[in-house]
Amino acid sequence: MRAALVTRFDTPPRYAEVEEPRASVAHETVVEVLAAAVSPRVRSQASGSHYTSTGALPLVPGIDGVGRMETGELRYFILPDTDRGSLAEKAVIDLRRSVPVPHGSDPVQLAAAMNPAMSSWIALRHRAHLRPGASVLVLGATGSAGAMALQVARRLGAARVTAVGRDIERVADAGADALVDLSDTAGLSEAGRRVDVVLDYLWGEPAADTLRAIVPHRDDDAQTLTWVQIGSVAGPEAPIPSAALRAIDLVLVGSGQGSVSTRDIVADLGDLASEVAAGAFTTQARAVPLAEVERAWHEAATTRDRLVLVP
Ligand SMILES: NC(=O)c1ccc[n+]([C@@H]2O[C@H](COP(=O)([O-])OP(=O)(O)OC[C@H]3O[C@@H](n4cnc5c(N)ncnc54)[C@H](OP(=O)(O)O)[C@@H]3O)[C@@H](O)[C@H]2O)c1
Known part of the structure; x- marks a missing residue:
């Protein structure tokens, strides 16, 4: 499958072929990623500067997104610390760290607004x-x-x-x-x-x-x-x-990963996704094909719209 691949911390991710991810335990499943945002958190992951960074390369960045399960159900998910992130055609999600996408939601808007x-x-x-x-x-x-x-x-x-x-x-x-x-x-x-x-x-x-x-x-x-x-x-x-x-x-x-438990964060995801889906918050998103990640990476850092990659 194709993904945004970081091979050096001082250059943007490239659109590259990587191995398909596989679910390994019962509460995991593979989803087809529909939209994944490039937030400052994802940028710091891709530049190796986030406090959770291990320095290991190569890596596929991306911490969350909207994906389609094999059943057809859409879910918003957040990933654990991983080098197989969501800026990819597919991702392994932990069902316990994801919520069903409210009916009628726009995956791009949801991906842009949730983080x-x-x-x-x-x-x-x-x-x-x-x-x-x-x-x-x-x-x-x-x-x-x-x-x-x-x-x-x-x-x-x-x-x-x-x-x-x-x-x-x-x-x-x-x-x-x-x-x-x-x-x-x-x-x-x-x-x-x-x-x-x-x-x-x-x-x-x-x-x-x-x-x-x-x-x-x-x-x-x-x-x-x-x-x-x-x-x-x-x-x-x-x-x-x-x-x-x-x-x-x-x-x-x-407030962030660690000072707030994953359990508390996940418990709030459903309510927040419903608010976002209902249009409670205004957000500006710019959807760009995943294939254009390298070009869009720096360009988007200087615009007000949140870059959302669409595989
Ligand atoms: N802990 C959490 O749960 C959590 C979750 C999401 C985000 N965050 C963090 O929150 C921060 C902001 O995220 P974001 O998504 O809002 O980022 P963003 O959209 O990139 O916006 C950053 C803003 O900060 C302004 N800025 C930059 N340097 C500044 C300075 N020296 N003085 C005043 N303003 C400055 C920028 O203004 P200009 O346009 O003038 O450059 C820009 O408006 C990031 O550090 C991100 O990692 C934390």
Whole structure:
């Protein structure tokens, strides 16, 4: 069969012939992949920079997708850490890590939306324990996952949602109550006065700068501020001031593979897939044939649409 194959971490995957995957235990099955997205997580897998990377090559990247089983049933699946990913004509899925695709769903839309939507859905439900009426600030709201987080927070009951990022006007139509540019320190202080939850897709210097802007200006230092670390597009490390942890009731947690159990993630997949299928969240997807993966790889990294490969 054909797949996107990574043979070097410094070049895009190539469309190449690879061995057919085979199911080896009862709860596994082979599916025909209909759509699989190239998210930042997949890019970091393909460049060997993700924290789960073992450095082993060659590998077929891809962490999730929509596939058709032999029975004809469509399922959205997430894969375990594997070198036989979903950017391929076929994939072995674990039935326990997959859910039936709601009737009438568009596989491309579903593949594009599930990973970015899941990042905030899981963070808000399992790490921030969002309560209805809370105020949520999304740090890095201009990306796929950040823009989606504005919608997910609202859907899960947030009363106020603030979008923060560079060139933040780009998401003026994404449904936030307030837009604050990352360079606007006074605006960040104001936005942080009563915020309950920060969903942080940036980390690096911007996270530390935002925290510095917020901490001295809280209306009530004892009000819990749950800071959920989700992505690190601005840098893998952040110089968080120690005083921030003493001066206010700051709870610093992360959300991702590991800090949230696979069982909890899988338990939420069905509900989230139904929301996506029902059109609860807007997402921009660009479907490209798998055969064009090498050309589309870099091109898509510079556009706002999520690249979805269609075998
Ligand atoms: N933990 C999880 O469960 C989970 C799940 C999904 C995603 N993530 C992570 O979340 C992060 C974002 O994912 P995504 O899908 O939204 O990515 P994306 O669509 O590629 O968007 C990234 C956004 O970050 C902005 N950005 C990059 N560097 C920045 C900086 N220094 N300061 C401010 N903004 C900056 C980019 O703005 P420009 O357009 O100006 O470059 C872009 O809007 C990634 O790290 C991803 O791995 C985590």
